[in-house]
Amino acid sequence: APEDAPLDAVAAPDGTELFFCATGKPHLPDWRADFEDVAAPADTGGVERVDHLALTQPWHHFDKAALFHRSVLGLDAQESVDVVDPYGLQRSRAVANADGSVRIALGVGAAPTDDTVHAQHLALATDDVVAAARRFRAAGGRLLPIPANYYDDLAARHDLPDEELETYRDLGILYDRDAGGAFRHCYTETVGRLFFELVQRDPGYRGYGAPNAPVRLAAQHARHTTR
Structure with missing residues (x-):
């Protein structure tokens, strides 16, 4: 108008x-x-802001996309990461501004012949991912189930209290840690080509939970094939 x-x-x-x-x-x-x-709204479900946006790129645009976000938006590109996907390797590279208030994760499929359609997703930040996940589920939302053996491995890698581990197992919460802090996150089930991620990020944590990506991708693949 x-x-x-x-x-x-x-x-x-x-x-x-x-x-x-x-x-x-x-x-x-x-x-x-x-x-x-x-x-x-009186109750936002514990969501405070957008943590990051994940965009799947056509294989032949991946490098162009990283260059575009650097040159046009002035975002800094992080190191490229290869993630194991049920369909092969999925390449990922994040771009962000200096203070992390703008974060975009760029992903691409395994090969030029890979016609798999990967969903896009939006990550929403919360200061209490357990409470946010419980509110989401209580409202009728469906969280992505995570295989039980992930939590056996998590217990072996990190010294987490048993009660905390059981809570994560119940809600499908994934956990990562680096020198800057911890990262707790969970996912909704995919609707169409979109799903959401709930993220609790310690201020010093700079990543996106990449070690957990193969687990998430396998869980999504399992849900897709059983429908």
Whole structure:
């Protein structure tokens, strides 16, 4: 509409459209004026903000995508990681700004001939992933079940209390740790080509739970094949 705030946009190599929105700039139209004010929900389910966005790239656009996000958005590219997928190796590389307030994880399938459609996902940050997962499940949401042997291995690798391990097992929560802190996360079941991740990230943790990715991918594959 003529009264709508103009939004400039560019297209990433995979076709994703990125809109540049002016917020609180006196000399530019504010995009928020296009929407009616509504009261904030009393209960957000423990979700505070977006932690990161994961975008699956066509195999021939993966390197272009990393270059695009570096050159156009000024994001720093992290080291590329190969993740074991039931269909082969899946390559992943994250890009982020300096303070981690913008994080995008770029992924690609195993090979040019791989026609597997990987779902996109949105990771939502919470300061208590256990409480957020319980609220989600109590509201009727379906969490991704994680194989029991993952928690046997987790107990061997990390000194976690038995009660904490049982809680993670019940809710399908995955755990990782590096020199900067711990990372606890769980996933919803996939609907169409989208699923969500609930993330509790210690301030010093810079990763995305890559050691747990093969477990998540295998669990998603198992759910898909049993439907």
